[in-house]
Amino acid sequence: MTRLKPRMNKIACLTLLFCGLMLSASAQKNFKYQAALQKINSTGFYRISLQPALVAKAKADLSDIRVIDAKGNFIPYIQAGSLPQKDQKSFVVFNQVDARLSTDTGTTFIVENKTGLALDRLWIKLQNTAVQRKVNLVGSDDLKQWFAIQEDVPLQEAVVNSEGTYMQSLAFPTSNYRYLKILVNDKNKAPIKFLQAGVYTEYAASLTYMPITPVQISRTDSNKTTYVTIKLNDNYQVNKLHIDITAPKYFKRDVMVYQITGRDKQLLGEAELNSAKPTDLLIAAKAGQLLLQISNGDNLPLTIKGIEAYQSDESLISYLDGKQTYKLLAGDASVQAPEYDLKFFADSIRDDIPQISHEAVQKNTAYQTKQKKAGRDYTVFIWIAIIVALGLLLFLTLKMTKEVSKKAGKEKD
Structure with a gap:
């Protein structure tokens, strides 16, 4: 029994490690996109700014974004907006x-x-x-x-x-x-x-916004109404539209904003374009195409020089090791928002923590490999290996139990 116990502990540890690595690797393959985080020099809390290109690849609620280190471990984070306000x-x-x-x-x-x-x-x-x-x-x-x-x-x-x-x-x-x-x-x-x-x-x-580029616009004027189509090159999160109107000098027009998804047209809200105040439309959209319907009444159509699109500042707070390298994952529609213990320690995070960003968004190579070999999905083999490892552990456990029982019977005799 003394010889078997160390061996059993070693096998159990190796089995659990193997299972953990297999499950972690399998989970990472479900994310379509990745972006390397900016290199840091010291350990501590960092505010990770999420650029529009990454947010466009994530779910609308950003619940599928993950921070991982070079070993493939998921790193806890909280959304910056969840921090308690001091004043x-x-x-x-x-x-x-x-x-x-x-x-x-x-x-x-x-x-x-x-x-x-x-x-x-x-x-x-x-x-x-x-x-x-x-x-x-x-x-x-x-x-x-x-x-x-x-x-x-x-x-x-x-x-x-x-x-x-x-x-x-x-x-x-x-x-x-x-x-x-x-x-x-x-x-x-x-x-x-x-x-x-x-x-x-x-x-x-103090809300800040990030520009979304490029923005393509086209317009048609008919029946006292102007229709402006806004096309983006991805399903960006759009929170503000700035309309550059050069004429006439005085105007006050009602405008309806729609989100276009395929053949569906969804009304996002109604607003007013007024020469007496900034011509900004605050919306909440996650789409690659928007439509503005401007009511002109008996007036001439507005002269629109251009339209700028913006995403509100989105960022994560995470505790990072200065000796490690990290990257962000996104693009898994099946996952839910993670539950990390870090949310219970939000009071420990200062307001003036350093801010970092990420590099260009790329396709996750692990996901690409999985897609290219559609006829060779190794997920089943991974689970078979896990089951075999667990079966081996169970077999050795039963064997050890029988030997202990035999030994105890002999001692009684």
């Missing part, structure tokens, strides 16, 4: 609105954004809970017609404290809807208790 004085509580619809299922919580600010984060205060729920966030300007903003956002479990409440940040594409509704998927379950929701004005006012 509580700048927190504005939104008024709660009672406007539950008969079609709503589950708990609803509706608030009014009277600030007029474009938001990509909403902080909600909840009674402490340890249950797992997901919420959908929708927006409206009239409490009648609602538009999807973000779906299946997981609610975090409460952090241990003595207050009985906790704050969570909901991240979503930049929007300027007047009303925001949180719909909890808790049908036939005990409801979640929302206490309040609001925004840190200093954070909202």
